[in-house]
Each structure stands twice: as C-alpha cells, then as structure tokens.
Amino acid sequence: xTGSTEHSTTSAACCDAGTDPAPAAPRLWTVxxxxxxxxxxxxPLPAIELRLLDARGCRLEEDVVxxxxxxxxxxxxxxxxxxxxxxxxxxxxxxxxxxxxxxxIAAGAGELPKVGPGQAARIMTGAPLPPGAxxxxxxxxxxxxxxxxxxxxxxxxxxPDEEVRVLRPVAEGxxxxxxxxxxxxxxxxxxxxxxLGPTQLGLLAAIGRAAVKVRPRPRVVVLSTGSELVQPGEPxxxxxxxxxxxxxxxxxxxxxxxxAFRVGAVPDDADRxxxxxxxxxxRADLIVTSGGVSVGAYDVVKExxxxxxxxxxxxxxxxxxxxxxxxxxxxxxxVPLLALPGNPVSAYISxxxxxxxxxxxxxxxxxxxxxxxxxxxxxALRSPAGRRQFLRGRYSAADGTVEPVxxxxxxxxxxxxxxxxxxxxxxxxxxxxxxxxxxxxLLDS
Numbered sequence: 313x314t315g316s317t318e319h320s321t322t323s324a325a326c327c328d329a330g331t332d333p334a335p336a337a338p339r340l341w342t343v344x345x346x347x348x349x350x351x352x353x354x355x356p357l358p359a360i361e362l363r364l365l366d367a368r369g370c371r372l373e374e375d376v377v378x379x380x381x382x383x384x385x386x387x388x389x390x391x392x393x394x395x396x397x398x399x400x401x402x403x404x405x406x407x408x409x410x411x412x413x414x415x416x417i418a419a420g421a422g423e424l425p426k427v428g429p430g431q432a433a434r435i436m437t438g439a440p441l442p443p444g445a446x447x448x449x450x451x452x453x454x455x456x457x458x459x460x461x462x463x464x465x466x467x468x469x470x471x472p473d474e475e476v477r478v479l480r481p482v483a484e485g486x487x488x489x490x491x492x493x494x495x496x497x498x499x500x501x502x503x504x505x506x507x508l509g510p511t512q513l514g515l516l517a518a519i520g521r522a523a524v525k526v527r528p529r530p531r532v533v534v535l536s537t538g539s540e541l542v543q544p545g546e547p548x549x550x551x552x553x554x555x556x557x558x559x560x561x562x563x564x565x566x567x568x569x570x571x572a573f574r575v576g577a578v579p580d581d582a583d584r585x586x587x588x589x590x591x592x593x594x595r596a597d598l599i600v601t602s603g604g605v606s607v608g609a610y611d612v613v614k615e616x617x618x619x620x621x622x623x624x625x626x627x628x629x630x631x632x633x634x635x636x637x638x639x640x641x642x643x644x645x646x647v648p649l650l651a652l653p654g655n656p657v658s659a660y661i662s663x664x665x666x667x668x669x670x671x672x673x674x675x676x677x678x679x680x681x682x683x684x685x686x687x688x689x690x691x692a693l694r695s696p697a698g699r700r701q702f703l704r705g706r707y708s709a710a711d712g713t714v715e716p717v718x719x720x721x722x723x724x725x726x727x728x729x730x731x732x733x734x735x736x737x738x739x740x741x742x743x744x745x746x747x748x749x750x751x752x753x754l755l756d757s
Contacts, residue, residue, distance in 0.1 A: 341628050341636075342739070343665060343700050350638050350666055354648055356527050356676035357597060363523045364513050369569055370526035371676050376502040378519045381492035386441040387419075390487045391467065393432040393454060393476055394445035400482045408461060408477035417442060432476055434467060441488055448487035449478050495519060505678065507569075527676040530597040532570040534562045537585060537603040537613050538654060541577035556725060557602040557659045561652075564663050565600070568671040580604070582612045589616070589641060596647050597674060600667055603654030605635045613651050617641065623649060629739055631699040632658035636666070656725045661702050661734065664755065684736075687714040687752045693744040695737040704731035707752050714752050732756045 341349075359373035388394065395411065403409040411432040415425030419438040427433050427444035434457075435441075435448060455477040456464025463479055495501055501515060508516075508526065516524060541555040542548055555577040562574040573595065578585050592599060604613030605625060614637065617623040623639030637651030648670065652662040664682065672680040690713060695701040704727055705714045714735055718727020734753040737744065744750065 338627060340698075341626050343628060343630050346626065346628055346636060346638070347666055347669065350650070351669060351673060351680075353638075353640075354670050354673050357530060357674050359525050360528055361523050361525050362528065364516055364521070367508050367524055367526050368510075368513060369529050370508055372502055372504050372506045372508065373525045373527055373676075374504050375500050376516065376519075376521065376524065378495045378497055378499055378501050380520070381497045382495035382518055383489050383491055383493065386491050387489050388417075388435045388437055388439050388441060388448045388487060389489050390448055390450040391437050392435060392448045392450040392452075392487065393478065394427055394435045394442050395432045395447055395449050395478065395482055396427060396429065396444065397446045397482055397484050399430060399432075400447075400449065400478050400480070403478050403480050405461065405463075405479050408455070408479050411476055411478060413457065413474040413476055415442075432478070434476075446484055447482045449482045450487060453480050453482070454478050505676070507677075527674075530570045530671055530674040531573065531595055532562075532565040532598045532600060532671065533573045533575060533592045533596040534558050534565060534600050535575035535588065535592075535602075536577045536654075537580065537601060538577060539579040539581075543576060556656055557654065560656065560660055561600055561602060561663055561667075564660065564668065565671060568668045569675050569677070570598070570671045580612050582616050585612050585616050586620075593642050593647055598667075598670060599641070599647055599649040600652065600663070601637075601649065602652045602659040605637050605651045605653055613637070617649070617651065622646065623651065625651070629699055631696055631701045633662040633665070633702075634699075636662065638666075657704070657728050660728060664734070664753070665702075683754045683757045685752050685754060686749050687712050689714055689716075689735065689744065689748055689750050690746055691715060692746045693735070693737055693748070693750070695742055695744075697742050698739055700739045701737040702753075703735040703737065704728055705733045705735040705752065706731065707733040707754065714750065 399411060400409045411430055413434055414431045415433045417424060417433055417435045417439040419436055421439055424440060424442040425433050427442050433442050451467050452463055454464060455461050456467045457474050457476045458464060461477050501519060502512060506512060536555050536558040540552050542552050544554045548554060558574045562572040565572040578588050601613050604611040614625050617637060620641060622641055623637050625637040627634050628636055632655060633653055635653050639649060640646040641649050650667050652659045669680045687707060704717045706717055707714045714733060716735060717731045718724045732755055736751040
C-alpha cells in the first residue's frame with residue numbers, strides 16, 4: 313500500500329547485549345499526507361454507456377455532437393395562421409386582409425397544404441410551416457375565422473370555405489422557429505466532463521440521443537458500528553443512542569454525487585461485521601465505516617480489517633478525527649475502504665476531508681475539494697500543539713468574517729447542524745488573537 317506506516321529498526325550494534333530495542337513510536341501522519349496517500353490509490357471509475365435517466369448526475373466522458381438540426385424544420389411558435397406577408401400589408405381593423413383558409417396544420421402533420429396568394433392555413437404551435445407561407449399571424453391578430461372582424465382569443469372549429477380576417481401586417485419570418493436556430497447539425501452541444509442534470513438530459517433527448525458514455529456515479533456503502541446504536545424511531549434503552557452517522561454519511565455521499573447504500577448499524581461482533589462487509593463487496597465501489605477504529609477493547613472494525621489485511625490504521629495530526637483507516641478489502645484490486653472515527657463530528661469532518669475527495673475523483677470531477685477562502689475571525693482561538701484543528705463555524709461572505717459555532721467537542725451534532733464551514737487552525741499554531749485571518753472550508757458550495 314502506498315505510504316503505509318513504517319517502523320524504524322535499531323541495529324544490534326547500537327544496543328547493549330541482551331537488551332531488546334524499544335519499539336518505535338507510531339508515525340503521526342499529517343492531514344495532507346493521509347489525503348495524498350488516499351487519492352493516490354483511487355482514480356476515476358471506468359466509463360460506461362448508460363441510458364439517459366440512468367446517467368443523471370454522471371459526467372460525460374466524451375463530447376456530444378448533434379447529428380441533425382434542432383428544430384429539425386421551420387415551425388410555428390404560435391397558434392394562428394400561416395400567411396404570405398405580402399397579403400397582410402396595410403391590414404387594419406377597419407380594412408383587414410381577408411384570406412381563404414386552405415387547410416389545418418397540427419403539430420406532427422405530415423402532408424401540408426400549399427399557401428398561395430390570398431390564402432392562409434390554420435396552424436398550431438409546433439406545427440411545420442407549409443410551403444408558400446412566410447410568417448405566422450397569431451390568432452389574436454385575426455378574427456379567428458368568425459367573420460366578425462374582431463380579434464379572437466381562440467380559433468373556431470374548421471368550417472367549409474372558411475375565411476379569416478387578418479387585422480394587422482405580419483413581418484417576414486414573424487413567429488417562426490427556424491430550422492437549426494437552436495442547435496445546428498454538426499455542432500458540439502455538450503463537452504466531455506459536463507455533469508448531466510435535468511436540462512442536459514433534456515437536450516440529449518431532443519437531439520435524439522438515447523444513451524451516452526459517462527463516468528458512472530460511484531456506489532458507496534455506508535455502515536456504522538457499535539452495539540450501543542439503535543435505529544431512529546426505535547426505543548432507546550440505557551446506554552444506547554440513535555445511529556446518526558450512517559444517515560449523515562449516506563446523505564453526504566449523495567450530495568457529493570454518489571449512489572449511497574446505508575447499511576444499518578452493525579453490533580460489536582467481529583463475525584457479524586466480517587459477514588456484512590463480504591455481503592456488500594458486490595455492490596460497492598467504495599465502503600465507508602464509522603466507529604471501531606481506536607484502541608478500545610470493542611473496536612472491532614480495526615480488529616477485523618487488520619486481520620483481513622490490506623487496510624492500514626493510522627493516527628493523524630488533526631482534531632477531531634485523529635484515528636483513521638484506509639486500504640482495500642477483497643484483494644489488491646478490491647474495494648477501497650475508509651474507516652472513520654465514531655464520534656459524529658469526527659466522522660463528518662473526516663468525510664469532508666477524505667471521503668468526499670475520493671468520491672469526486674471517482675466521478676472524474678475537476679472540483680475534487682471544497683472551496684477555501686480567507687476570513688477574519690472576531691474571537692480568539694486556541695488549538696492543541698501539533699494538531700490541525702477544524703472548528704465548526706458560520707461564514708459571512710458579505711463582510712468576510714467567520715465565527716465558531718458551539719465548542720470543540722466531537723459529539724456536538726447540534727452545533728454541527730448550524731455550521732456552514734470549517735475553520736482551520738494550522739498544526740504549528742496554538743493561539744490566534746481576535747481579528748486573525750483564518751482559512752475557511754466552505755461546506756455549502
């Protein structure tokens with residue numbers, strides 16, 4: 313595994329005879345080292361072809377070029393009458409142009425009547441423009457075929473030998489959607505890397521594409537561990553708490569662009585956890601666990617995955633979120649797994665720092681990381697030496713300031729829900745006076 317923890321060794325010549333060397337202290341990783349190690353081990357998912365609705369939220373792997381024009385033919389943008397402009401010159405309410413109606417054209421019509429001098433064809437919105445016509449007179453500019461000479465709000469039903477009175481001149485090309493005016497044949501309509509949302513999918517359908525080649529959305533399996541966890545809505549007994557992590561992390565994975573599968577809380581039982589992980593391998597591009605990564609007697613995630621091999625557990629120079637695990641299960645080419653701490657704030661911040669960039673990388677996104685801005689903090693901050701601290705905060709873009717929300721505790725989900733950013737205090741800083749400039753990771757961007 314790239315960047316796996318190494319332990320230094322001491323040669324026998326440097327030790328007293330018969331004395332075992334003291335074990336080296338575990339390496340403390342920086343946030344940047346851990347993130348680089350994680351991202352070096354993942355990449356964009358292989359491109360596949362998906363039907364349009366299945367491709368929602370995915371990114372195009374290739375440019376899309378239109379095979380034909382859009383619209384594919386000249387058509388009316390109004391309900392009205394297809395006319396020759398010369399026949400409407402000088403038309404007024406008092407002296408209307410009286411035209412013979414030679415036919416009706418609905419949207420989807422195949423055979424079209426020809427419009428000659430002194431003639432008009434009733435036409436509906438979206439219907440093809442008939443030969444001979446040069447413009448469309450909206451029905452509001454006519455008497456609608458009533459013979460009253462009064463502008464109509466709607467057209468009457470067809471009648472034999474119908475005439476229509478046009479009450480004002482109609483300009484050349486008026487109320488016509490020209491062929492290719494939206495998209496011309498051979499033009500590039502979407503670029504590789506475009507994220508496919510509703511409007512992009514609508515465009516693809518409009519130009520006749522039924523499927524596209526995309527980077528698929530990664531399938532992320534999220535599970536919490538801990539015998540103390542119960543599902544929301546169930547009775548909470550002594551020593552129990554509701555499982556919030558799996559909901560937070562599954563929602564965060566969806567927000568990052570993944571397809572998330574939330575697995576219910578797994579008790580602190582090594583055999584059960586092992587079975588659940590094996591069950592999920594078939595549908596996962598990424599597995600995210602929370603809890604069980606420290607040094608407690610019941611930290612079964614670490615126990616199972618260390619025995620399984622392929623996953624490194626390490627301590628980071630950060631607060632909260634010091635214990636982290638990363639690797640693959642199911643073999644060297646198996647599924648990437650990130651093991652996060654169990655405290656809710658630690659789990660969420662770890663997701664933002666490490667899991668979200670993995671998901672964005674798998675998507676082939678250019679914007680892998682959250683945006684970071686500089687802001688002034690009006691209150692003094694303290695931070696432990698040697699740790700990069702991530703405080704929850706509220707950012708004001710209007711005045712470029714940020715204020716902490718709640719305390720530093722990793723269990724404060726109420727404060728976390730009010731935060732829209734993370735305030736970063738570097739490892740080598742223990743105190744910042746009020747008014748200091750800090751880096752702010754924006755969570756709502």
